[in-house]
Amino acid sequence: MGVPQIRTEEVSALIYCRVSTTKQKLTGSGLDSQEYRCRQYAESKGYNVEMVFPDDASGGGDFLKRPGMCGMLAYLDAQRGKDYVVIFDDLKRFARDVEFHIKLRREFANRGAKIECLNFAFEDTPEGKFIETIIAAQGELERDQNRRQVKQKMTARVEKGYWVFHAPTGYKFTTDRIHRKLLAPDEPIADYLREALTGYADGRFRSQAEVQRFLESKPDFPKDLPNGKIRAWKITKILKNPIYAGYVQAKKWNVSLRRGHHEPLISFATHEKIQKNLAEGARGPARADFSEDFPLRGFVTCSECGNHMTGAWSKGKYKYYAYYRCMTRGCSQKSKSIARAKLEGGFEDILKRLQPSKRLLDLAIAMFSDAWNSRLELAQAERDEWRRQAEAADKSLLELIDRLVETKNPTVVKAIETKIEKLEREKFALVEKAAEPLPNVGKFEECIELSLRFLSRPWDIYKNGSYAVRQTVLRLAFSDPLTFTPEGVYGTPKTTLPFKVLGHFDNQKCEMVL
Structure with missing residues (x-):
């Protein structure tokens, strides 16, 4: 076996x-x-x-x-x-x-x-x-x-003015011979952010919603939702981030705000203006349901109640008709339709009348030139004053730091730290202003060209522009919304200073002295 x-x-x-x-x-x-x-x-x-x-x-x-x-x-x-x-x-x-x-x-x-x-x-x-x-x-x-x-290496690098985290939107990491890994603007995304940040600071975009819609309209700008939208909190994060002004910080590692080595997209003064606008929150939010069919919606007000008029399409027997209406409860003009052609036609007449003659434009150029030369004389004195204020702020910072070292009371320590942070931001803005070079001779022609392009033909720009451009024209040309009366006419428009001055000279029949 x-x-x-x-x-x-x-x-x-x-x-x-x-x-x-x-x-x-x-x-x-x-x-x-x-x-x-x-x-x-x-x-x-x-x-x-x-x-x-x-x-x-x-x-x-x-x-x-x-x-x-x-x-x-x-x-x-x-x-x-x-x-x-x-x-x-x-x-x-x-x-x-x-x-x-x-x-x-x-x-x-x-x-x-x-x-x-x-x-x-x-x-x-x-x-x-x-x-x-x-x-x-x-x-x-x-x-x-x-x-x-x-962590120690990353903290030390942030302290030296380098960003060590993921590159924020609008930037990318590049290799530099001196700085090694360094942030650099990522075009064209960086260019969109420059326009968005500057626009929110100077009032072109009156709300974060307008900034959001502007960036969403750019096909190259990264979207984080499948429907091509950007989350609102990301817009807030972009507006608050000092990295776009050329500064870095790491609060979780107790690294305070400091000048970075990367190229900024905006000035620190612009960043501070953005923070002020965010804190105040006084500017009215833009409509979420804006429509290019009704560009004057939210700008023209009812003369009876003073509230903004709205616009919508109404269905007739055979087709749809466009109307503006006041929808304020209790107003005598509530729901009374005004044909879009009538309301916008009256606005067209007002805007066309704002276009000055060549004689007035020549006079404006001479005025701007005199004002420019006078401003240059003051610029050097202002720059010296900013330097003096920056030195004073630096001295105050040193005094506050000495007090902080000597103080044991937690409440006093917190108050001093808050004051130091505020004073540091003020110092950054002053140093930046003092370092700005004075404009050269050719800068006047460059600036005046853009200004005159708008002053000479506001109606043409409005007529041929996009919805965003039209809204910008309204804000640049008029200091207050226009009022539409039940009789079908506009009240006296309140224009911005340039048009007000030109209109004054036109009424006075002034002659330019050559």
Whole structure:
């Protein structure tokens, strides 16, 4: 009789691989090399590898936040009653935290899975558990030390004026010979942000909603919603971020606001004006349901109640008709329709009358030239005064810091810190103003050309412009909304200063002296 053969049951194995950084996942071969070594180990042991579960750097020490580890535990749950060996390349891939190491060991034990590591032999003895805990603690120590070192290096770099986090919208990281990794404007997105930030500061965009619609209208600007919209909180974040003014800070690391080395998109004075507008919140929000069909909606008011008129389409027997109406409850003109052609035609006449003659434009040029020369004479004196104020602010800062060091009262410390932060921002604005070069001779022609282009033909710009351009013309030409009366005529328009001055000269029949 022959000797009976003993049948050995095949052992099933699972492999877990993990890299420490996302860069290793994208550009390195960490996961592949780990899997290869683990498969070689399994083959030498005669194990049958059923699945491989990889993880990148996500989740940190908590294994429940790692997709690969969660997937492995779920796989074991689905195979209850079947014994598995889980293979790791290195004990540090298991858990670099003593607490989570013990918890993970328990999770595998509850599922009947055996753990094997290529460079460490697990032993169920007091001595083996002690050594295992020491190695896990060493891994936790190394991780905490690395985290501390990275934080210290990043903090030091922010203190030197460099941005170390993800590049904000409108910027990208470039390699500079002197500064190494440095932010640089990412065009054309940066150009859109310049216009949006400056527009909100000077009143072209009267609300964050208008800034949002402007940026959403730009096809190249990144959107974060499937419908092509941008979340409102992102607009607020952009408006509040001092990085666009060339400054960096890291409040969570106690790094105060300081001048950065990257190129700013706006001046610090413009940034401060934006913060003031955000804090005041006095400007009326733009309509969310704006329509290019009714450009005067929200600008023309009812003479009876003083409220803004609205516009809408009304369905007739055969077609739709466009009307403006006052919808104020209790107003005698409520719901009385005014044909769009009539209301907008009267506005057209008003805007056309604002276009001055060539004689008045020549006079305006001469006036602007005199004003420009007078302003230049004052510019140097103002710059000297800004320098003096900046030096005074610097001296006050030093005095406040001395007081802060001597003070122990928490309430007083908080008050002094708040005052220091405010004074620092004021100093930044003063230093920036004092450093601005005086305009050259050619700057006058450049500025006057843009101004005269608008003053000479406001109606043409309005007629041919987009909805946003038309709204800008309304704000630049009129200081107050226009009033429409029940008789179908406009009240006396209140124009802005340039048109008011030109209108005054026109009424006086002034002659320009050559």
